[in-house]
Structure formats: structure tokens, C-alpha cells
Amino acid sequence: MSVADRSMGLGLRALGKFAGSDLVDKLGIRKQSEAVVYRATRDGFRAVGAANRTFKQVQRNGKQPARLKPSGSGIFDLTPTDEQAMLAEAFRDFAAERLRPNALKADEAAAAPKELLAEANELGLTMLGVPEELGGAVSERSAVTTVLAAEALAHGDMGLAVAALAPAGVATALSLWGDAQQQGTYLPALLEDEPAVAAFAVAEPRALFDPFELQTTARIDGADYVLSGVKALVPRASEAELLIVAARIAGHGPGLFLVETKADGVLAKPAPGMGVRAGGFGEVLLEDVRVAAGALLGDGSPKVYAEAIRRARLGWCALSVGAGKAALDYVIPYVNERVAFGEPISHRQSVAFAVSNIAIELEGMRLATLRAAARADADKEFGREVALARHLCSEKGAAIGSEAVQLLGGHGYIKEHPVERWYRDLRAVGVAEGALLV
Structure with a gap:
């Protein structure tokens, strides 16, 4: 840590102690002091979406969203199919040959090497939960297949597995609950040879976090929603282009929103933790981020x-x-x-x-x-x-x-x-x- 970093940290701690003291109330400057601490903390975040990818809607015949059919024969049998076994073997080989040898360096750097993620993308991870008619690789829902893939990749390294699988999770969510416009706008970018960096942002930086008691809010303003809050444990946060953000909708309950990180008010900063460091975890600040009503995933259904x-x-x-x-x-x-x-x-x-x-x-x-x-x-x-x-x-x-x-x-x-x-x-x-x- 540089002298400048240490000085900044000491300064923030001093500001925090001052803002929490009784002297602030006696002097009548509570609002001013809190504003200073907020601005100092906010400066640690930076704008995301540096790639400036433009998500364009792709028109499809028919207006109904594509959905995967339920799978399984009704008989309780956890034996992988031949196709699942082949996929799991391919992922295990990749994990052993490429992820495990690079795991220590990625852990120390708190980031996954881009060339390694590009190789992982060649395995077609984002296609595992997307219907064939939308450019994916499956015709039936198969969480089992993705579980086997995640297990195999984590055998190489859990952090690198998180970094590789995060965009696939967003693609799966769009396949399960996205409407035709959402699928047409975002899925093509997630299925490219170099897929958009995307992640599912739920956690918040506080103890005993409950995903059903969110502090991130989404208030209705005209035809739009305005999102405010902070998200934690967001993989590849500093380079993300698309997020599915969990937020509490006023008078409704928690919901999921598609948020492009190039939108005004979306800022991110690295926040590596004790483990899973290669996942590139960070915090994302949502500062009055305006999204259209069409950004709400699954119509805000509590079941979704x-x-x-x-x-x-x-x-x-x-x-x-x-x-x-x-x-x-x-x-x-x-x-x-x-x-x-x-x-x-x-x-x-x-x-x-x-x-x-x-x-x-x-x-x-x-x-x-x-x-x-x-x-x-x-x-x-x-x-x-x-x-x-x-x-x-x-x-x-x-x-x-x-x-x-x-x-x-x-x-x-x-x-x-x-x-x-x-x-x-x-x-x-x-x-x-x-x-x-x-």
C-alpha cells in the first residue's frame, strides 16, 4: 500500500469519527459533515462499462419470449446423461490444464487473466442455459448440467470458475424470465465469441445480509425506475457491462432489474475479500440510476x-x-x-x-x-x-x-x-x- 493510500485511509477514518461525534450536533453541522464523508467515500468508486458496448435489440419472428422446456423423465435418477458426462469431462480437463496452474497468480492479483477467460468462453458456458432458437445449445432446462460444469471448473479454482460462470448466469436468467424484448436486446451480446461481461448483483455490504430484506431501492418515477444503493460481491465488477440488480421496489417487494453499467450513476470499485479472489469481486454504487420500466425482469414476480x-x-x-x-x-x-x-x-x-x-x-x-x-x-x-x-x-x-x-x-x-x-x-x-x- 502506498503512502498516499494509507493517508487517504487515515483521512477517511478521521472523517468518519468526526461525523459520528456529539460535537457535530453541538455545532449544528451534522448535514454538512455527512455530505463530506459521503463524497470522500464516493470518490473510491469509478465509472463502469469502459467497453462501451451497445446493446441493440434483435428482431425475431413472433413476439413471445423463448423458454426452455422442463427436463427429466419423472424418475429420480441423478446419473448424468452421456452428453452431460462428456461436457463435465471437457470442463474437468480444462480446469486441470488451464485453471489450476494459473490459480495462485489469479488469487494474488485478485483478478482472472483475460486470455484465460477467453479460453473458458470457447467452451460455450453462456450457451448452457439458452434455447437453441435464441442461439444457445439446449432445448430443455438443465440446472444439473450447469451444476456439473461449475463443479468441474471449481475443481481447478473456485475464483476463476466464478469469473467464467458469471455471464452465463445472466444469460440463464434472461432465458428463464426475460421477455421477448429483453432476450432480443441482451442475449445476442452474451452469446458472442467475446461475450459481454455480466453478473448477478444481490449482496450488500453489511453483516447478516438477507436477500429478502434489501436496502437497495427502486422507486417509481413516471414511466421509469430510479435505483439507489450499494451492491457487494459482484464478480468482475470493474469491467462489467450488464448487471441483474436486486432492489426493493417501493410498496411491492424485491425485484430484479437489468442495468447497463454505462448508465449515469453506476460506479464500481474493487473490493477483494478473503477468498474467491480470482473472481474479481467489487462493490457497485447505484446513485439514482434511471432505468426504463422494461428493465424489470419477470414482471417483478416474487416467485421469480x-x-x-x-x-x-x-x-x-x-x-x-x-x-x-x-x-x-x-x-x-x-x-x-x-x-x-x-x-x-x-x-x-x-x-x-x-x-x-x-x-x-x-x-x-x-x-x-x-x-x-x-x-x-x-x-x-x-x-x-x-x-x-x-x-x-x-x-x-x-x-x-x-x-x-x-x-x-x-x-x-x-x-x-x-x-x-x-x-x-x-x-x-x-x-x-x-x-x-x-
């Missing part, structure tokens, strides 16, 4: 909003399964090769039980996630299943990361071994909301 939150949580569950499997696959050869007191440490009962517990919990996480995804694909209620999967993946995922560090002893604490990164990444599953969607 609830389903979007559940599908995002499923995405994080899939990521946790992939990262947890990576930890297991790393720990097993380590404990078999690490010799202490004349024998491999895996011969110790406590070590063997710890490794087997990781495998047991991981299997439960994976099955719970796939069951919830399969119910979503079959157009059945899946709220309970998502809640169970998220509880398992957040609690047991964090425990798996911690146990992996413990099994490596001192080696688990240094960056020479990737388990410390997986531990940090897995901790995010319990607090993250939005960012991606399956």
Missing part, C-alpha cells in the same frame, strides 16, 4: 425473485463441491506419501478417519445439490432441497477446508500447497449471495 436466489445458492453449492473434491484429491496422496515415525501418516487411525469423513460429507453435499437441481429441471418445488443443500455445503464445505489444512500440518498454512486457498474459498459459500446462477 425467490427462484433466482435459490438458483444462485445452488451455483455456490456446486462450486463448494468442486473445491471440496479438489481438497480431497490433494489430501489423499499427501497423507499416503508423508512419512512420520517411520510410516505414512495415513496409517494413523485419526488421519484415516479424517480423510474418510471428508469423502463422506462431500458425497452428501454433492447428492443434495444434484437433487435440488434435478427438481428445478423437472419444474417441481425445490426450495426445501436448496435450503438443505446450502446448509450442508456452507457448513461441511468450510469444515472440509479446515480439515485439509489440518491434515497437511505446517504445509497447509503456506501458499506452496493450494489447500490454504481452498480453505479461504470454501468459507465464502455460507455468506455469498448472487454473483452467478444455474
